Every structure is written in structure tokens, then in C-alpha cells.
Amino acid sequence: xxxxxxxxxxxxxxxxxxxxxxxxxxxxxxxxxxPSGSGKSTLLRTLNLLERPTSGTLALNDLTINFEAPxxxxxxxxxxxxxGMVFQEKALFAHLTVLKNIIEGPVQVKxxxxxxxxxxxxxxxxRFGMTELAARYPSELSGGQxxxxxxxxxxxxxxxxxxxxxxxxxxxxxxEAQVLHVLKELATQRxxxxxxxxxxGFARQVADHIIFIENGQIGYDGxxxxxxxxxxxxxxQFLNAMSF
Amino acid sequence: xxxxxxxAIQYLPSLLMTAITYTLPLTAISFxxxxxxxxxxxxxxxxxxxxxxxxxxIMSVLKTLAAFYxxxxxxxxxxxxxxxxxxxxxxxxxxxxxxxxxxxxxVFSLNTGAYASESVRAAILSVPxxxxxAAESLGMTNRQVYWRVVLPQAARIxxxxxxxxxxxxxxxxxLASVITIVEMFYLSQQIAAENYKILSMYVLVAxxxxxxxxILTVGQHYLERYTxxxxx
Ligand SMILES: Nc1ncnc2c1ncn2[C@@H]1O[C@H](COP(=O)(O)OP(=O)(O)O)[C@@H](O)[C@H]1O
Ligand SMILES: [Mg+2]
Numbered sequence: 001x002x003x004x005x006x007x008x009x010x011x012x013x014x015x016x017x018x019x020x021x022x023x024x025x026x027x028x029x030x031x032x033x034x035p036s037g038s039g040k041s042t043l044l045r046t047l048n049l050l051e052r053p054t055s056g057t058l059a060l061n062d063l064t065i066n067f068e069a070p071x072x073x074x075x076x077x078x079x080x081x082x083x084g085m086v087f088q089e090k091a092l093f094a095h096l097t098v099l100k101n102i103i104e105g106p107v108q109v110k111x112x113x114x115x116x117x118x119x120x121x122x123x124x125x126x127r128f129g130m131t132e133l134a135a136r137y138p139s140e141l142s143g144g145q146x147x148x149x150x151x152x153x154x155x156x157x158x159x160x161x162x163x164x165x166x167x168x169x170x171x172x173x174x175x176e177a178q179v180l181h182v183l184k185e186l187a188t189q190r191x192x193x194x195x196x197x198x199x200x201g202f203a204r205q206v207a208d209h210i211i212f213i214e215n216g217q218i219g220y221d222g223x224x225x226x227x228x229x230x231x232x233x234x235x236x237q238f239l240n241a242m243s244f
Numbered sequence: 245x246x247x248x249x250x251x252a253i254q255y256l257p258s259l260l261m262t263a264i265t266y267t268l269p270l271t272a273i274s275f276x277x278x279x280x281x282x283x284x285x286x287x288x289x290x291x292x293x294x295x296x297x298x299x300x301x302i303m304s305v306l307k308t309l310a311a312f313y314x315x316x317x318x319x320x321x322x323x324x325x326x327x328x329x330x331x332x333x334x335x336x337x338x339x340x341x342x343x344x345x346x347x348x349x350x351v352f353s354l355n356t357g358a359y360a361s362e363s364v365r366a367a368i369l370s371v372p373x374x375x376x377x378a379a380e381s382l383g384m385t386n387r388q389v390y391w392r393v394v395l396p397q398a399a400r401i402x403x404x405x406x407x408x409x410x411x412x413x414x415x416x417x418x419l420a421s422v423i424t425i426v427e428m429f430y431l432s433q434q435i436a437a438e439n440y441k442i443l444s445m446y447v448l449v450a451x452x453x454x455x456x457x458x459i460l461t462v463g464q465h466y467l468e469r470y471t472x473x474x475x476x
Pocket of ligand 1: 011012014034035036037038039040041042043
């Protein structure tokens with residue numbers, strides 16, 4: 001379980017997160033919803049310390065990080081090992097082939113041998129039916145293939161949680177479906193995932209847990225069924241805005 | 245015209261030989277050293293100030309030195325730098341620079357480094373932020389992020405400006421003639437002084453420079469084409 005408490009992220013002009021507390025359970029898919037600019041990415045990136053909030057705490061396993069105190073390199077490393085991250089787009093290492101993208105973390109960070117890491121990467125590629133793409137460069141893949149490789153690169157590190165920040169927002173619907181299909185399969189296997197998305201259909205089908213953020217504050221935190229049947233005005237407004 | 249061809253046949257071999265033994269080695273050695281200076285300078289100028297006091301002080305000093313270095317070499321003519329290093333410094337008993345090759349390579353590489361550092365810096369800054377974040381999220385150290393992800397991509401981005409630097413450097417090695425190095429241009433001067441075919445000799449040597457820089461330009465073209473797949 002991951003727990004954030006009283007997170008505040010203050011930019012000079014804007015409070016991106018305003019006293020956010022939430023927990024994320026293992027073996028569940030948590031979907032973070034909210035209008036754009038509401039603080040979804042900031043919350044997600046706080047979990048793996050790409051973002052450093054002004055105050056609050058992050059607790060995972062036996063580690064607690066207080067954002068008002070300096071964070072040791074070792075702690076940053078441990079937190080980052082807990083999570084694998086998939087970005088919206090263009091995050092595959094452009095100068096490396098698909099295979100090398102996948103083994104980069106295991107070899108450089110986990111110090112696995114190239115041979116062992118390659119075996120595992122090949123198994124991943126096989127599992128997702130992408131073996132033929134191993135030798136290609138990211139520029140030679142479709143957006144959907146790029147995102148699936150990005151998911152594999154994250155999985156190759158065997159993180160406890162996968163973080164995905166709008167992994168399909170840059171894709172055409174047909175390519176989006178390929179990626180969502182992979183995520184759905186991961187969800188079925190009880191992979192721990194935290195996904196920021198605008199795809200309500202995906203949230204409805206796959207989410208075990210929904211967190212709705214508005215203006216840096218949590219507007220809903222609970223089950224997916226609860227969210228979609230909520231009578232709360234702001235949730236209604238959001239759902240209406242999303243479905244024209 | 246036939247005269248010129250005869251002249252070319254007569255002197256091309258020795259000009260090309262001098263290119264191989266002087267111009268090209270001067271260029272290659274100075275460029276490689278210059279690249280090292282450029283990368284170090286760019287990294288220092290881009291680095292964030294650490295929070296720890298001593299480290300912060302050291303880094304501030306390094307940043308000032310780096311900025312001063314770039315300013316110094318970009319704001320003075322290379323021929324003046326050559327005179328100061330080769331004629332001036334030994335005169336002040338800094339005998340290390342009494343050797344013309346040492347002086348030439350020092351000035352050429354520092355000069356190239358100063359200019360190229362700006363290209364390298366711009367290239368590093370233009371690597372998309374998400375590439376860095378992806379590396380960080382894997383748990384890479386800062387050093388790994390830079391050497392394994394940012395710099396390789398910056399290298400591709402900096403091929404065009406660095407090719408310019410290399411081509412300029414190749415032509416600028418002709419300045420080594422002013423500090424007694426008999427490189428290709430100096431040789432052509434010597435030959436012209438003997439045979440009085442002044443125009444033809446200088447046109448001939450210009451053609452050899454053009455040939456060499458054209459080869460570099462073609463190389464740049466292929467390198468750009470080859471690396472164009474390493475971009476998203
Ligand atoms: N570097 C920054 N400087 C200033 N404001 C920022 C910065 N990054 C994000 N913000 C602001 O913080 C708010 C939340 O951003 P973000 O978490 O990216 O929103 P979301 O992912 O929900 O669209 C936005 O209003 C955004 O403008
Ligand atoms: Mg966002």
C-alpha cells in the first residue's frame with residue numbers, strides 16, 4: 001500500500017495540490033480522473049519523486065518520506081524502484097532499439113547481466129506479441145507500439161506499482177485500443193496500477209478504485225461504481241463535460 | 245590550363261602528403277581535445293548549483309571559469325592567441341609552449357572547445373525533458389541519466405553545428421603557418437616563392453582545402469542520415 005498525506009504543491013502562482021491525502025492499494029487498478037490542470041500528473045509524479053511537493057508525506061513499505069526534509073539519494077532510489085512509469089509520449093529512449101530500451105534499466109540500474117536481461121526482455125516481447133519489433137528504433141514504431149514498449153520497459157524493472165500518465169492521450173482511437181487492451185490484461189492479472197486517463201470507458205471497465213481531483217483537491221475517493229453513480233454536482237458536471 | 249594541370253600533377257602529391265602528415269592530424273587531435281573541453285564546459289554551465297555549501301562554492305567557481313574561458317576564446321582572434329602562446333609564453337619562460345605543435349594544438353583545441361561548448365550546451369538543452377524523466381524513473385543516477393540518455397541524444401542533435409566547427413578548424417589549421425609549422429598552406433607559400441606561380445599555387449592549395457572540407461560535408465550528410473532514425 002502506498003499512502004500520501006496532506007500533500008501540498010505550491011507553485012509561485014498556483015497551488016497544484018492542496019492538502020491531498022490518498023492511499024493506493026496493491027493488486028488494484030486506481031484510476032485518477034479530473035479536468036485538465038487539476039493536479040493529476042503532479043499527484044502521480046509525486047509518488048515516484050519526479051515532483052517534489054512543498055509539504056506532506058509519502059509512505060510505502062517501511063519507508064516514510066517527509067517532503068519538508070531533505071531526501072537521501074538512497075531513499076529516492078528505493079522509491080523509484082518501487083514504481084515503473086509510463087509517460088504520455090516520446091519517452092522511449094530515442095537512440096536505443098526496442099530491446100535495448102527494455103534492458104537498459106535492468107542492466108544499468110539493477111546490474112543484471114545483458115544475457116539475463118535480454119532473455120527476460122524477449123519473454124516480455126513474446127508475451128505481448130511484439131517479438132518482431134525487438135530490433136527497431138522507437139522512430140520506426142507506431143504510437144501504439146511505442147506505448148506498449150514503454151509499458152514493457154517499465155515492467156522489466158519488476159516494479160511493485162505501474163504509474164501511467166495519460167498513456168493513450170496522444171494516440172488515435174484504434175491505437176489507443178491496443179494499449180488499453182494491454183492495460184486491461186495487466187489489470188486482470190492483478191498488477192498494481194495507478195493510471196491517469198481521460199478514457200471514462202476504461203475507468204468504468206477496469207478501475208477498482210477511482211480518485212477524482214479538481215483544483216488540486218480530492219473530490220471523490222472510492223469505488224468505480226460509486227463514482228459513476230454519484231449524484232454529486234461536480235462529478236456530474238465532469239462526467240457530462242467528458243461525454244458531450 | 246594545361247600549365248595549371250602540369251603544376252597540379254607536380255605539386256599535388258606533396259600538398260596531399262602534407263595534408264596527411266600535418267593538416268589532418270592537427271585537425272583531428274585538436275577537434276577531439278576540443279570536444280572534450282566542449283562537453284565539460286557545457287556540463288558545468290548547465291549544472292544546477294548543489295545545495296551543500298562547499299560543493300556549491302566549487303561549482304560556482306567552475307561556472308565562472310567556464311564562462312570566462314568561452315568568453316576569452318570567442319572574443320580574441322585566433323592568430324593573436326597563437327602569437328601569445330607560441331611567441332609570448334616561452335618569452336616569459338613558460339617553455340612548454342616553445343614547441344609549435346604543442347602551441348598549435350593548445351590554441352586550436354581550446355578555441356574549438358569554446359565555440360563547440362555552445363553547440364553542445366544547446367543540444368543538451370534540446371533533448372526532451374521526458375527522456376530525462378524516463379531515465380530518472382528507472383532509478384538511474386544523474387551520471388547515468390547524462391551519459392546514457394541525454395548526451396547520446398545531444399550528440400545526434402549537435403552533428404550539424406559540430407560539423408561546422410570541424411570544417412572551420414580544418415581551414416583554420418592554415419594559421420599554424422604563422423608559428424613555423426610547415427603545414428599545407430605554408431608549403432604552398434614556399435613553393436610559390438620558388439616557382440613564382442603565385443596565383444596557380446594558391447588556387448591549387450585552395451582546391452585541396454575545398455576537397456577535404458567537401459569530404460567532411462559528405463560525411464556529415466551520411467552521419468545525419470544514419471542518425472535520423474535515433475529520434476522520436
Ligand atoms: N512547472 C510548473 N510551474 C507552474 N505551474 C505548474 C507547473 N507544472 C504544473 N503547474 C500547474 O499545476 C497545475 C496542475 O498541473 P498538472 O498536475 O500537470 O495537471 P493535470 O495533469 O491534471 O492536467 C496546473 O494548473 C498547472 O498549470
Ligand atoms: Mg497531466
